[in-house]
Amino acid sequence: MSQEHIAIFMFSSMMLMLFTGQRVFGAIGAIAAIAALALWGTGGPDIPFSAAMKLMKWYPLLTLPMFIFMGYVLSESRLADDLYRMFHVWFGNVSGGLAMGTIGLMVLISAMNGLSVAGMAIGATIALPELLRRGYDKIMVTGVIQAGSSLGILVPPSVVLVLYAMIARQPVGQLWLAGVVPGLMMAALFILYIWIRCRLNPALGPVAEDAGDVTRAEKIRLLGAGALPLIIFAVMMVPFVRGWTSLVESSAIGALAALAASVLKRRMTWALLHRCVKQTLAISCMFMWIILAALGFGAVFDGLGAVRAIESLFTEQLGLSPWVILILMQLSFIVMGTFLDDTAMLVIVAPLYVPLVGSLGFDLIWYGVLYTITTQIAYMTPPFGYNLFLMRAMAPPEIRLRDIYASIVPFVGVMVIALAIIMAFPQIALWLPQLVYGN
Template identity: 35%
Template sequence: MPFDPLTIGFMGIGLLFFLLALRVPVGFAMIGIGLLGITILQNERAALATLSSETFELATKMELIIIPFFVLMGNLAGISGLSRNLYDAAHAWTGHRKGGLASATIIGCAGFASLSGSSVASAITMGQVALPEMKRFKYDDRLSSGAVAAGGTLGILIPPSTGLVLYSLMTEQSIGQLFVAGFLPGLLLAAFFVLTIMLLTHLKPELGPAGERLSYSERVHQTRGALPFILIIAATIGGIYSGVFTPMEASAVGATGTLIIALLRRSLNWRRFAGIMRNTGTTTVMCYFIIIGANVLNPFLARAGVTHWVSESILGLGLGPTMTVVVIMAAFAVMGTFLEGFAMLVLMVPVFFPVVTALGIDPILFGILVVITLEMGLITPPVGINVFLVKALLPNVPSARIFVGVAPFLLAMLVSLTLLLIFPQITLLLPSTMYR
């Protein structure tokens, strides 16, 4: 063997980054590098055995049923008009204030995130609803685009979250506890986004002019439209917290409830339903390929000694738990500037997680911190997926201007991340009191 196993491992990581830069799908890239690496380190039979065993085990894992059900719930929520109801309810109470429409966008994104579990879906859906309204009231496009791009990131943190499901599968942590743990940090981050908007419009009122003030009866009327959303969230997240449902059962209940609402509102026809099922299937298959790819790549990295080398190197620094987490989060943040979020999650968590367990850092807390750092990557140049989604909705606004708009929200994320690290009780309070 011309190279030692560790060198082969790092060469594999370098080749993986190259393939991702060429826009090769994440799952296929990881499967290919994992198969090639195990073949070089062992033989072709061992590589194919790893692929077949991991594929079969994951395909029959009942916990993964959460993904298609929650994706379906988000798709149905979008088609049934719940996203519009959420925005209208928030708009009714905040629209008359400076920056109120942008604040309503953040609140709407937070609400829709709890139905879709997807940052991409949250940004696109709420952007289509909110951006025309903010344009009508002559909002500065930096604030309007920044609010949509940043608000959309809440989809990966506020439960249900596909990112937390993947983290759970890779670290063998409770999906229910992770979902519940993401609730308060998600609300905290949304609150900081709203405070950021209030501060910006206080300093420069022209960024977000005040809208029309609705009467109290009109506000109540608009809020009633969001009641189905409240019932679904109470049934799903409340059911998980109280122990009435397992996360798998809650996902089925949420999808069924959203389907009933869509049928009652007559939002569905056969063509729309077929499109929703096709979209749900496509997203689910993508997630499955990423999970399978991670479970083929990670054995290669372990056999090459990369995971052990990283663990020993970080532990050898003797930084202590808190500073070690800071270093790991900094690594995630840097990689988030050029790596897609899910790719970074499945690639980096297995490498760093042994360090976390060795230092006694709570894995639930670490998972939430990781997901928030992934959120930052969604609006950080040069990748910034949410920025380019908003750019597609605002073709006349330069990407650089949108990145300027999200900068204050990135600062809010850093403040939130710091608070959660200093006060871990914010994250761990609900999981510690939930029904076991």
Template identity: 35%
Template sequence: MSPELASLFLFGGFILLIALGLPLVFALGSVAIIGTYFLWGPQALAMVGLRTFSAANSFVLIAVPLFIFMGCMLERSGIATDLYDMMYKWMGGVRGGLAAGTVLICGIFAAMVGVSGASTVTMGLVALPSMLARGYDRRLSVGCIAAGGALGVLIPPSVLMIVLGLYANVSIGALFLGGIPAGVLLMVLFIAYITVAATLRPELAPALPRGERAAWRERLVALKAVVLPIALIVLVIGSIVSGAATPTEAAGVGAFGAMVCAAVQRRLTVTAVTESARITLRLSCMVIWIVFAASIFTALYTAVGAQAMVRNALTALPGGRWGVIIGMQAIWFLLGCLLDPIGIMIITVPLFFPLARSLGFDPVWFGVLFVVNMEMAYLTPPFGFNLFYMRGVAPPSVSMADIYRGVIPFVAMQALGLALMMVFPGIITALPRAVL
């Protein structure tokens, strides 16, 4: 069977099963197993077991439940509320200060939890009522929270980066280091937009009245809220950067550190640990089963010669090798409007990463570009996850149209950041090369 015909049947079947409501892992695994059977016969099904066993033996997978547990424990430790209170006291007196500060808190929280949903929901519950009560524009308020929450997939430790590193055979430590400056750049762009918008139109994000502003003594006392988060971030990321621990070992350190944080806050209860473990089990099983299905699908799709077909199609684009890279970004953006990041990774990574390597591009740089695109996917209508997270926590006065319109400027900032990272690849690659 030709690669073109195989692609038609495999992806057509996959999309059909997804449209019928079958979960991603079963849609992907079913197509892979059925395709293997009809292409090479029942004896080829041994490959399914071998690929699954090989994926299950990956030491890196242990980091997934550990980082998820770390994020769940931190959610229950009340750190997000304390951080917002600190930011409120320091930045509330500045136009747009609550929105800009919310982005900063989302960035700090992202560096502790590793997933987007936790940051978005937590800050939606904590920050959104405060901003709306103080006259902030609804669209700006929901936009900054949704955009800040999306940083969870880019700023390490990121669960998506762990799966990507395993799936694309790229150093996870290098991806983590490349994600730090990329995340900081996007935070700066978000805050710059908020500042300019609040300056040009003060009614969008008014400063707190003088009577509500905290005294300097209160501000200094509130700084203790950042001690535990910063210590945990330094412990986890520092252990990876220094070479003292692998990402998997650092995940264990982070999980233990999150329990210590909860104990210091006097919130380490049996209920908190049990609920965190239950959520960790559910999310980890989902991620790991997807990895198994993706491994089988990739083996099949590679065997039918799809890589050569995709390479020929993309290299036919005008603009040489940069035309290929831009074409890949456009495909990722379009898929981000329709599919979840794991699904996009499964479909495109086995095809795009070998091609990018063959064209001489740094795989770490290319991997971070992919994660930035997936961060955009959390915000792009109609199916951006963060849009629905915001709908779930926003009051009835905030409509879905407000959420859609609120994220548009932040998607534009993400696109600008992506362009800067492509034009100046050193933004991503300088830190990994200096450290590793």
């Protein structure tokens, strides 16, 4: 059997396993083990085992539970309540101001969390009811919450970029910095879209009548509350960027700073701390199993030479240009995102896509940003977009599934525009890492 046929057989078998409802790590790991035994006999399992040992020795892996814990502490302690109140009093007197402020809220939540689910939970439980109560269009604000929460996987400290760094063997710090400008640009595009829509139709985002009743002292106090996540982010990232601490040490600083902030705000209890630790352990173990399976699969896949064979198929036999291949990769991510989450997508295609992208001459840091943005789009595309189901579970009864699907159309369009801009101008993502690291 040729290398191309073996590669197709491995991928099709893995997809079949996933469609049966098996857990992602079980499906990927089982195919890797079976393929290794079939190809190399009793010595085959040494290949995925060696890949697993490399992961266990990878020191930056310790950052994963740290950032997950930081996100859960800040989410569960409800520190976002003051944040939303800040945006209400500062932006409420502008048409669509609360919706634009919600995007700003999501950026701040992303900067202290790294996961989209926390932004979705905060937006759906705090911002969405308030926006609906003040007469905002339900379809527009539902899209605002979903689009804003997706920024959590792009703005550092993004857990998704940490996973990409592990599998692609790229520096986490450079990937985080590469996500800063694209994340802020996408947030600015969301705000611009909301502003234009509300200027054309002010009924979509009416002015908050009580926004002007707040005293200046209260505005200043709430501004300080809104600066809290930025302070935590600065305390964590500045020492790392300046070279004073390692990435693992900075992640520990961030976790301790978040815990200290929740204690000082008197939002932390023993029961809440126990819940945060338990959730952190569950999510960290899930990611660990998936990454182990992905590295094992990738080692087997690379060992049989399938990557080189598929590269030859695309570039030599089919004669496709590198940019056409790259665009096809991004389209495949969007298609897979209709029925898989971001982690599953990454571990399924990373053994093929990451080496292929490198061999085509593209920067793997830049491609990490492209992957993450495409994942954001996949999160919001029917029929099985991850954010669609989260919103359906958290939204009030008056928001129907039809409203949720309709709400994402313009924001997906904005994301596609942002993706095209960054593909056309790679320096948008690469400028900051090159400035800081000088390469």
